Amino acid sequence: MANMPKIPWWSGFPLSAGVGGMSAFAGTLPPWIQAVGFTASAALFIGGVLATAGHFGWRLAFQSKFPERHRQVLQALAEPLAIVQEQALTYAPRDHEKMDGSKRRAEALVSEIPYDAVTTDAVRTFIQACYISIVRHDTADEFRKSREDVAQMAPYLFQCLHAGRGIDRRKIKLPDWRQSGSKAALEQQPEAQPQAAAAPPPQQTLDEAWKERTEDRIPFVRIRDLAPGYGLGLALHDPDAANVAYRIEGALRQAAVDGELQVWGRRYRSPPNNEPLVPIPSMHFEEYGFAHGNLHYAQDNKDAHTNTLQMATWGQKGKNGATYYDLQLSFKDTEAVLAKVAKGEA
Numbered sequence: 001m002a003n004m005p006k007i008p009w010w011s012g013f014p015l016s017a018g019v020g021g022m023s024a025f026a027g028t029l030p031p032w033i034q035a036v037g038f039t040a041s042a043a044l045f046i047g048g049v050l051a052t053a054g055h056f057g058w059r060l061a062f063q064s065k066f067p068e069r070h071r072q073v074l075q076a077l078a079e080p081l082a083i084v085q086e087q088a089l090t091y092a093p094r095d096h097e098k099m100d101g102s103k104r105r106a107e108a109l110v111s112e113i114p115y116d117a118v119t120t121d122a123v124r125t126f127i128q129a130c131y132i133s134i135v136r137h138d139t140a141d142e143f144r145k146s147r148e149d150v151a152q153m154a155p156y157l158f159q160c161l162h163a164g165r166g167i168d169r170r171k172i173k174l175p176d177w178r179q180s181g182s183k184a185a186l187e188q189q190p191e192a193q194p195q196a197a198a199a200p201p202p203q204q205t206l207d208e209a210w211k212e213r214t215e216d217r218i219p220f221v222r223i224r225d226l227a228p229g230y231g232l233g234l235a236l237h238d239p240d241a242a243n244v245a246y247r248i249e250g251a252l253r254q255a256a257v258d259g260e261l262q263v264w265g266r267r268y269r270s271p272p273n274n275e276p277l278v279p280i281p282s283m284h285f286e287e288y289g290f291a292h293g294n295l296h297y298a299q300d301n302k303d304a305h306t307n308t309l310q311m312a313t314w315g316q317k318g319k320n321g322a323t324y325y326d327l328q329l330s331f332k333d334t335e336a337v338l339a340k341v342a343k344g345e346a
Contacts (some may be wrong), residue, residue, distance in 0.1 A: 077109050079124060084333055089133065119166045153174065218328065
């Protein structure tokens with residue numbers, strides 16, 4: 001009897017009241033009272049029977065669709081996904097090993113429930129959105145949008161996982177790129193078209209390179225988002241922002257000269273042409289530095305450029321085609337430089 005399913009109160013009450021009422025009105029009361037009371041009690045009892053049947057029918061049709069292990073897997077998924085989200089959205093130095101390990105745990109768990117396609121797809125979309133928020137954006141606006149994609153999915157996703165309940169596709173808000181179906185193409189491309197994973201050509205057109213997503217290339221202006229994690233304030237309201245930016249720019253230039261920072265850019269020419277994004281030689285930074293003002297002012301990455309203190313305007317900046325703009329940095333190298341600046345070692 002201990003394993004018998006419980007009857008909810010809203011069906012148990014009419015059952016009990018109906019039985020009790022029919023017994024009570026079967027006594028020595030006047031016939032008309034007995035008839036009315038017995039009929040009402042019988043109707044109450046029948047309502048309880050229908051409610052109970054509906055309750056267990058619903059459980060049979062929906063709640064028992066998946067085995068108990070399914071609920072356990074969903075609840076277990078909450079922890080590794082929370083770690084992935086935490087590492088993706090932090091402004092502090094990330095523990096990539098911890099994040100990647102949690103991703104592998106989540107992938108292993110979700111592989112146990114392939115029959116729940118909606119939940120599996122939502123979990124993998126959430127993981128991909130977290131990784132996009134780290135390395136895949138070109139401007140500050142795109143960076144913020146990538147973090148919003150994670151934030152808009154998280155509440156409903158974790159609510160379902162903690163409850164051990166599958167995802168309802170109609171209730172989860174997926175990122176715009178996922179709703180358009182591009183994620184499915186991204187996931188299927190390596191298997192269906194392995195040649196697509198080949199290395200891109202060394203030079204690309206402006207439009208192609210502007211949209212490019214790579215594991216270790218970030219826009220120069222993303223330093224604004226990374227620096228606070230190292231205790232370096234670059235916002236306009238930070239009292240020492242200009243001096244902090246000057247220190248970072250000097251450290252980046254020294255690292256580039258030493259060959260410890262890979263930098264890409266587009267050569268500035270007048271009139272402008274469809275210039276490719278190319279690696280900038282280390283020796284370039286012996287004469288030129290990173291233009292001051294691009295870090296602590298809200299400028300687009302296409303305005304980030306190299307110049308000398310004597311080149312104050314855009315036209316002078318590109319004198320003789322010797323400088324570069326739309327700068328991109330190695331993410332790994334940039335983090336190493338910021339760590340040195342924070343410790344006073346650069």
